[in-house]
Amino acid sequence: MSEAAAAAAPVREHVLEVRELETNFYTAEGVVRAVRKVSLEIERGQRIGVVGESGSGKSALALSILGLIEPPGRVVGGSVVLNGRLISSFSDGQMQKVRGKEVSLVFQDPMTALDPVMSIGDQIVEVIVRHQPIGRRAARRAAVELLRDVEVPNAERRMGDYPHQYSGGMRQRVLIAIALANEPDLVIADEPTTALDVTTQAQVLDVLERLVAERNTAVMLITHNLGVVAEFCDRIFVMYAGRVVEQADADVLFARQTHPYTEVLLRSVLRADRLERGPLPTIPGFPPSLAQLPAGCPFEPRCPVGHGRELCATVVPEPVSLGDPADPVVVECHFARERFDGDPGFAVARPGSA
Amino acid sequence: MTRVVASKLSGAVIAVFGASLVAFLFLRALPGNPARLIVGPLATPQAIVNQEHTMGLNQPLWVQYWRYIKGIFSGNWGFSYSTGETVRSELFSRLPASLELGLYAFLFAFVFAVLLALIATYRRRPWVDGTIRAISFFGLGTPPFWFGLVALLLLSQIWPIFPGPEGRLSLNVVAPPTVTHLYTVDALIAGQWSTLLNALWHLALPAITLGLAPFAFLVRLLRANLLDTSRENFIVVARSKGLGRFAAFARHALPNAFLPTLTAGGLLLAQLLAGSVLVEEVFNWPGVGQFVVNAILEQDYSVVQTFVLLSAVAYVFVNLVVDILYGVVDPRVRVPVAR
Numbered sequence: 001m002s003e004a005a006a007a008a009a010p011v012r013e014h015v016l017e018v019r020e021l022e023t024n025f026y027t028a029e030g031v032v033r034a035v036r037k038v039s040l041e042i043e044r045g046q047r048i049g050v051v052g053e054s055g056s057g058k059s060a061l062a063l064s065i066l067g068l069i070e071p072p073g074r075v076v077g078g079s080v081v082l083n084g085r086l087i088s089s090f091s092d093g094q095m096q097k098v099r100g101k102e103v104s105l106v107f108q109d110p111m112t113a114l115d116p117v118m119s120i121g122d123q124i125v126e127v128i129v130r131h132q133p134i135g136r137r138a139a140r141r142a143a144v145e146l147l148r149d150v151e152v153p154n155a156e157r158r159m160g161d162y163p164h165q166y167s168g169g170m171r172q173r174v175l176i177a178i179a180l181a182n183e184p185d186l187v188i189a190d191e192p193t194t195a196l197d198v199t200t201q202a203q204v205l206d207v208l209e210r211l212v213a214e215r216n217t218a219v220m221l222i223t224h225n226l227g228v229v230a231e232f233c234d235r236i237f238v239m240y241a242g243r244v245v246e247q248a249d250a251d252v253l254f255a256r257q258t259h260p261y262t263e264v265l266l267r268s269v270l271r272a273d274r275l276e277r278g279p280l281p282t283i284p285g286f287p288p289s290l291a292q293l294p295a296g297c298p299f300e301p302r303c304p305v306g307h308g309r310e311l312c313a314t315v316v317p318e319p320v321s322l323g324d325p326a327d328p329v330v331v332e333c334h335f336a337r338e339r340f341d342g343d344p345g346f347a348v349a350r351p352g353s354a
Numbered sequence: 355m356t357r358v359v360a361s362k363l364s365g366a367v368i369a370v371f372g373a374s375l376v377a378f379l380f381l382r383a384l385p386g387n388p389a390r391l392i393v394g395p396l397a398t399p400q401a402i403v404n405q406e407h408t409m410g411l412n413q414p415l416w417v418q419y420w421r422y423i424k425g426i427f428s429g430n431w432g433f434s435y436s437t438g439e440t441v442r443s444e445l446f447s448r449l450p451a452s453l454e455l456g457l458y459a460f461l462f463a464f465v466f467a468v469l470l471a472l473i474a475t476y477r478r479r480p481w482v483d484g485t486i487r488a489i490s491f492f493g494l495g496t497p498p499f500w501f502g503l504v505a506l507l508l509l510s511q512i513w514p515i516f517p518g519p520e521g522r523l524s525l526n527v528v529a530p531p532t533v534t535h536l537y538t539v540d541a542l543i544a545g546q547w548s549t550l551l552n553a554l555w556h557l558a559l560p561a562i563t564l565g566l567a568p569f570a571f572l573v574r575l576l577r578a579n580l581l582d583t584s585r586e587n588f589i590v591v592a593r594s595k596g597l598g599r600f601a602a603f604a605r606h607a608l609p610n611a612f613l614p615t616l617t618a619g620g621l622l623l624a625q626l627l628a629g630s631v632l633v634e635e636v637f638n639w640p641g642v643g644q645f646v647v648n649a650i651l652e653q654d655y656s657v658v659q660t661f662v663l664l665s666a667v668a669y670v671f672v673n674l675v676v677d678i679l680y681g682v683v684d685p686r687v688r689v690p691v692a693r
Contacts, residue, residue, distance in 0.1 A: 063590075066594060068590060068593050068594065071478070092598070092599070093598070096596045096597065096598050097596065098596070099593065099594055099595065099596040100594060100595040100596035101596060104594060104595070105590075105591065105594035107587060107590065107591050107594070108587075109587060112586060112587040112588065113587045113588055113590075113591045114588055114591070115588045115592070115606045115609075115610065116588075116610065116684075116685075116686060117609050117610055117613075117683065117684055117685060117686075118605075118606070118609075119685070126592075126595060126597070126605075127595040127596065130595060130596045130597065131596060162685040162686070164685070164686050175591070178591070178595065
């Protein structure tokens with residue numbers, strides 16, 4: 001490569017590179033293939049959204065990256081590279097030095113994610129002293145500072161309180177404080193706002209957004225809430241049945257959904273400014289069982305475009321890269337190119353227009 | 355805090371009062387007449403009436419009850435008709451043996467239950483878990499007197515590792531100078547190591563026998579609780595902070611799993627302290643068990659009343675301690691203190 005070309009292309013440093021990651025759960029009902037050869041990368045300071053229905057493998061993906069899949073589950077293939085190191089080959093002992101320091105987790109459900117019999121302060125101090133060579137007193141000061149950062153009022157006094165004395169939104173802030181305590185390069189936020197009411201959701205997201213912007217922390221936001229993703233993320237990965245079926249930059253994706261699943265998923269979001277009388281828009285059918293996947297495209301049975309086509313029912317679609325090669329739209333659909341080009345023969349019928 | 359303790363204390367006093375009343379009334383509601391038992395089958399009706407008169411049994415119930423309560427507080431706990439000794443000296447000579455046995459049985463049950471439950475849940479090997487569950491089933495399903503006899507046969511007769519049923523110490527060992535009446539503690543205070551070892555050696559089999567069922571119960575309880583808490587979300591969070599499996603388990607799963615065990619442990623301790631007739635009988639242990647059973651059969655009012663009262667005090671006291679401990683370990687039940 002010439003020097004000019006190297007200078008022209010901005011250096012894109014990846015915090016995280018996931019390649020063909022595969023995680024199975026070995027249950028009595030059979031092998032549940034929760035994550036099926038998922039690849040994704042996150043640049044330093046970038047925010048990606050991983051979107052999908054319940055049971056699409058989002059949380060399993062997060063835990064696989066952190067090396068926290070417990071039996072009967074197991075990561076069976078692929079690689080995870082964090083800051084240039086192949087952490088998927090690390091022992092648990094090595095991973096303990098990575099978790100909470102370089103990559104951390106903001107857990108879903110703040111009601112159960114904190115230990116009910118340990119004070120909030122101690123739970124924050126725990127993660128600080130685990131990774132920083134400082135005494136408990138200094139760690140406590142740092143913890144108070146963190147609580148102030150996440151805008152918990154009376155931070156100093158509330159250090160000694162227990163989780164049951166905190167409201168849901170305040171607990172979620174504590175979880176964010178814990179995740180950011182050691183200034184990690186990547187925060188994986190698994191449904192961080194699901195259990196909260198809408199106003200609290202917005203406040204918590206604002207706090208998270210401000211803090212990661214200040215620290216240039218990369219975020220992997222896992223959610224089924226497309227509204228949250230639209231506000232927060234640079235790039236979006238849509239998961240279906242353990243696969244990333246579409247990935248695109250957020251503005252591109254919200255303008256044009258190439259995978260039919262993305263389109264119907266987006267259409268089923270309720271918007272106050274577009275409420276019409278009539279049944280709520282839904283996606284017919286259910287996601288396939290990850291223990292018994294269909295032979296062809298996993299979305300075929302529910303797909304408004306491909307349902308009934310022999311190609312879709314029998315052949316698994318390969319990923320297709322479209323658009324700007326620097327930030328491509330990658331879609332797993334037999335008709336990705338046609339749909340990307342806006343071919344009306346492959347459009348999803350609008351309700352009422354058929 | 356003082357207010358909380360005070361309110362719990364007043365509840366405890368009421369409970370003890372209730373127990374004393376129930377014991378008193380039940381004994382008198384039973385068929386039979388202690389005066390007749392004392393004077394014998396050939397006595398004249400007049401002799402029985404005279405005997406009732408000396409014992410105060412002809413007085414109204416409330417007077418009898420009042421005399422009994424007054425006696426308790428003035429240290430006059432009455433006489434045992436069957437032995438002729440005062441109830442105080444009878445019980446005090448026997449209670450320490452039962453207390454010591456109960457304490458060690460509880461210690462064995464609790465310590466081993468915690469250890470085994472930890473191993474069963476932390477090392478998730480099916481055969482380890484299976485073995486521990488089998489032990490616990492065995493412990494729950496085995497009558498203690500049978501277990502005690504078999505233990506004596508195997509570990510004392512066939513392989514003489516432990517002493518036979520000869521009481522609290524070997525015949526040639528002198529009891530340590532009395533401080534607490536508990537031989538192990540007294541021996542420790544006096545620095546008599548051989549006596550301490552001898553006492554422990556004698557305690558081993560009876561304590562294991564008596565503690566077997568509580569141990570099995572606690573293992574099951576703690577194992578189930580540990581399995582539940584180790585699946586909690588906060589364990590995943592603890593691991594995501596960089597804690598190792600054991601640290602997450604010990605610091606977060608264990609304290610949470612421990613709470614119900616504390617309650618159960620308190621009840622078991624109180625029960626063990628009250629002694630056990632069958633196990634004391636098998637090991638020839640000089641405790642209260644046999645004495646009290648005899649007293650019940652002989653309608654020895656004073657003995658039974660006092661024993662029930664002391665048991666009630668032990669129960670209430672242990673539960674009081676558990677309640678207070680609970681407040682220390684579980685912040686959710688801490689009663690808010692008025693500021």
